[in-house]
Structure formats: structure tokens, C-alpha cells
Amino acid sequence: MSKLYSELSEIYEAMYATFIDYKEEYNFYSQILSKYNKTSVLEIGSGTGNLSKLFSENGFNYLGLDLSVEMLEIAKRKNPNNLFVEGDMRNFKLEKLVSSALITGRSISYLLKNEDVNLAFKSIHDNLEEGGLFCFDFIDANRFIPEILSGETIIHKASFRGEHYMRESTWRLNLNYGMDLIWDSKYSKETEAGYKEIGKDTETARSFTKNEMELFLAINNFDILEIIDRQTYAFPTYVMVAKKR
Numbered sequence: 658m659s660k661l662y663s664e665l666s667e668i669y670e671a672m673y674a675t676f677i678d679y680k681e682e683y684n685f686y687s688q689i690l691s692k693y694n695k696t697s698v699l700e701i702g703s704g705t706g707n708l709s710k711l712f713s714e715n716g717f718n719y720l721g722l723d724l725s726v727e728m729l730e731i732a733k734r735k736n737p738n739n740l741f742v743e744g745d746m747r748n749f750k751l752e753k754l755v756s757s758a759l760i761t762g763r764s765i766s767y768l769l770k771n772e773d774v775n776l777a778f779k780s781i782h783d784n785l786e787e788g789g790l791f792c793f794d795f796i797d798a799n800r801f802i803p804e805i806l807s808g809e810t811i812i813h814k815a816s817f818r819g820e821h822y823m824r825e826s827t828w829r830l831n832l833n834y835g836m837d838l839i840w841d842s843k844y845s846k847e848t849e850a851g852y853k854e855i856g857k858d859t860e861t862a863r864s865f866t867k868n869e870m871e872l873f874l875a876i877n878n879f880d881i882l883e884i885i886d887r888q889t890y891a892f893p894t895y896v897m898v899a900k901k902r
């Protein structure tokens with residue numbers, strides 16, 4: 658588990674609300690769910706619960722699932738009336754089948770081996786009703802990998818509750834399994850004496866090609882309904898919309 662989702666979870670909470678426009682994120686995904694007549698949603702990798710709030714406020718029947726106890730604690734603190742369960746997307750069993758499953762924020766990048774992706778897609782398939790919707794985004798390897806080859810440091814700044822933060826990221830390729838990226842990041846907070854380091858993280862994230870994802874879905878008995886090209890705050894991504902066969 659990445660440090661960002663455990664000991665640095667409060668830093669995630671402070672910074673990502675600036676990086677990601679969650680209102681826009683909610684509008685984008687809720688429109689997809691509504692288009693396919695879904696009024697309930699399982700959010701896998703629900704993080705600190707930013708989408709949870711918007712889904713429940715807008716009448717969706719919401720359930721969040723995340724592997725990290727620390728992320729779940731923050732999500733529950735912010736959404737005391739919403740339901741969350743601790744679980745691994747590669748192996749979970751809900752009490753009741755759901756009509757849609759959503760993975761946002763490129764959380765699928767943490768499925769490093771093909772076996773992890775297969776296990777996750779199988780678990781999701783098993784927990785969906787007949788004809789259930791599966792929607793997720795992923796980093797597009799074809800566009801992102803050429804971008805990171807220069808090895809440049811990428812700086813993102815964020816402000817939260819009057820405090821100013823900075824993240825310095827560098828990416829390296831790791832081709833052991835798939836098109837993996839080793840992401841080194843340093844988090845700092847502004848003080849009177851300038852930015853002071855508050856945390857560091859190194860994690861591996863996976864990017865995928867569109868063809869790979871098409872194949873993983875086909876292997877796991879999903880039919881693709883749409884593939885949407887979408888630029889998010891730092892990544893070129895695709896959003897897959899699929900239906901349980």
C-alpha cells in the first residue's frame with residue numbers, strides 16, 4: 658500500500674481537493690450512470706470520500722470500498738451517514754449485488770500484474786447484477802510514457818484551508834510486468850522560511866494501452882459500451898464503460 662494512502666493520507670486529503678475538480682468529476686460520472694439508468698453505485702477505491710458526498714447528496718444509493726483503513730477513516734469522518742466497506746478490489750464479496758461499479762482517479766493503476774487485473778475484473782463481475790455497469794479510468798500508456806521519458810520534475814501546487822502545498826514528482830519506467838511507472842514524490846508545505854518537506858513517497862503505478870483493457874474486459878465477460886478520451890489533471894486517460902455480459 659502506497660504511503661500516500663496510509664501515513665500521508667491527510668496530505669492526500671489536503672492536496673487532491675485542489676488537483677481534482679470533484680464537482681466536475683461527479684458530473685462526468687453521474688451522467689454516465691444516468692445515461693444507463695443506474696441510480697446506485699459502488700465506488701471502488703473511494704479514497705477520502707469526495708465523490709461519496711456528491712453521489713449521496715444527489716440521490717444515488719452509494720457504497721464505497723477501499724483497501725486503506727486511513728483513507729476510509731477520513732471518508733467516514735466526512736460522510737458519517739454513508740456506507741463504506743474495507744476491501745480489496747481483487748477479492749471482495751458484497752452482501753448484495755450492485756447495479757454499477759465505478760473506479761475513478763486511475764485507482765486501477767495499482768493492479769500491477771495481469772493476474773491482479775483479472776482478479777479485480779472477476780470480483781467486480783461477480784458482484785454486479787445481470788447487465789450491471791462497470792466504469793473506470795486508466796492512464797493511457799501510449800501518451801503518458803513518452804511524456805515522462807525526459808525525466809523532468811513535475812510540480813503541482815495546492816491550497817487547502819489557507820495552507821499552501823507543493824508536490825514535486827519524477828517518473829521512471831519499470832517494465833518488469835506491464836508499462837509501469839515508478840513515481841517519486843516529495844510533498845512540502847509553505848512556511849515563512851519557504852517550502853518545508855512534510856513527506857516523501859515512492860510508489861509503482863501501471864499505465865495500460867487501450868487494447869490491453871479491451872482484452873481484459875473481454876476475457877472477463879464484459880461488453881464495451883463506450884471508450885471516452887479524457888484528460889485529467891496530470892494524465893491522459895481513457896474511461897471505459899462496460900456492461901456485464
Ligand SMILES: C[S@@+](CC[C@H](N)C(=O)[O-])C[C@H]1O[C@@H](n2cnc3c(N)ncnc32)[C@H](O)[C@@H]1O
Binds near residue numbers: 747764
Ligand atoms: C488515487 S486514489 C483515488 C481515490 C478517489 N477515487 C479519488 O479520486 O480521490 C486511489 C485509492 O485506491 C485505493 N486502492 C488502492 N488499491 C486498492 C485495492 N486493491 N482495492 C481497493 N482500493 C484500493 C487506495 O487506498 C486509494 O484510496
